[in-house]
Amino acid sequence: MASAGAGEILPRTRPKELEDPLNLFVYHPLAARLAVLLVPTGVSPNAVSLLSLVALCCATWAFVALAWPVNAAVGLAFMLAWHVVDGADGDLARMTGRASATGELVDGFCDYVGNIIMYVAFAALLDDSxxxxxxxxxVGAGLSHILQTNHSETQRRLYWWRAYGVPWLRSAAASGQKLIRGGSWINWLIGWGGVLYIWLSNLMSPSDNPIDAALARAAGERRETERMRAMIRRASRTSLLLQKALGANPKTFVIAAAIACGSPLYYFVAMIGPLNLLLVASIVYHKRVDARLAAALSRG
Known part of the structure; x- marks a missing residue:
């Protein structure tokens, strides 16, 4: 892949139906512009992923260290910046030809570490009372976060893979690409994080399923593959809404709202209660959609 020129912004490859308004009109355009500015510096996409971790840590500091109500506003500002930087690493990787499953692992690892730090800080703040x-x-909210995020990301990437043929971490692992690499302990830790991510992803949405099997059988038959992908796109319109609702963007505003109301306790309660109910509803709905879609694909 050729590198982007200093003034060139490559169009994002993600289809619009996967985007919510904030991603489509705010975060991703800003992320692309940030990536263009970073291209001539030679900074690596993984370094940008680490910068996103710093932004998330700054948000945590603001939420717990500043006085109310400034803490909610400043923390939200850092979290909005996190979303932009979190998108810039992938854009930079595409622009410089360095996109890889390893980069996806590093990006996810930084997100999880940042959220763990935030949850620990919130718990320490609440410990006094x-x-x-x-x-x-x-712990309950953190485990809920892992399940919700894994489900949302899995469904998003599964859709992208099935409807457009864009590979992802699970397909890379299935093709034999090693996730656990030798070297430093951080490589080992990130690799095992990827293994656990894929295990949980397969647990909630098995890779051995009739939809992917039908697509595999049609491989090499372009017209048949495109027909199946069109069916997948039509069948997934409502399920994509549930996937977006469980993603990172809504959680950002739930966190800020909880802090604005005076306590991160409200965020923990929202994660364990309403958002877990939404997770169950999404899992059930996705399974029903997949069953109907598998039956339709088998009929031809």
Missing amino acids: LGGWAWALA
Whole structure:
């Protein structure tokens, strides 16, 4: 892949139906412009992923260290910046020909580490008033976050893979690409994080399924593959809305709203209660859509 010129912004390859308005009109355009500015500097996409971790840590600092209500506003500003930087690493990788499954792993690892730091900080803040319950709630909300994020990301990438043929971490692992690489302990840790991510992804949405099997059988038959992909796009319109609702963008405003209301406790409760109910509804709905789609694909 050729590198982008200093003034060139490559169009994003993500289809519009996967984007919510903030991604489409705010985060991703700004991320692309940031990536263009970074191309001539020689900075690596992984370094940008680390910068996104810094932005998330700054948001955590603002939420817990600043006085109310400034903490909510400043923390939200850092989280909005995080979304932009978090998109710039992928854009920079595309522009410089360095996109890879390893980069996807590093990006996800930084996001998870940043969120763990935030949850620990929130629990420490609540510990004075709730004691051990603060940590129990943090663990419950953290596990909920992992399940919700994994489901949302899996469904997003599955759709992208099935409807457009864009490979992702799970397809890279299935093709034999190694996720756990030798070298430093951080490489080992990131690799095992990827293995656990794929395990959980397969648990909630198995890779051995009739939809992917039908697409595999049609491989090499362009017209048949495009017909199947068109069916997948039509069948997924509503399920994409559920996937977006469980993504990172809504959670950003739930966190800021909780802090604005005076306590991260409200965020923990929202994660464990309403958002987990939405997760269950999304899993059930996706399974029903997949079953109908598999039957339609088998009929031809």
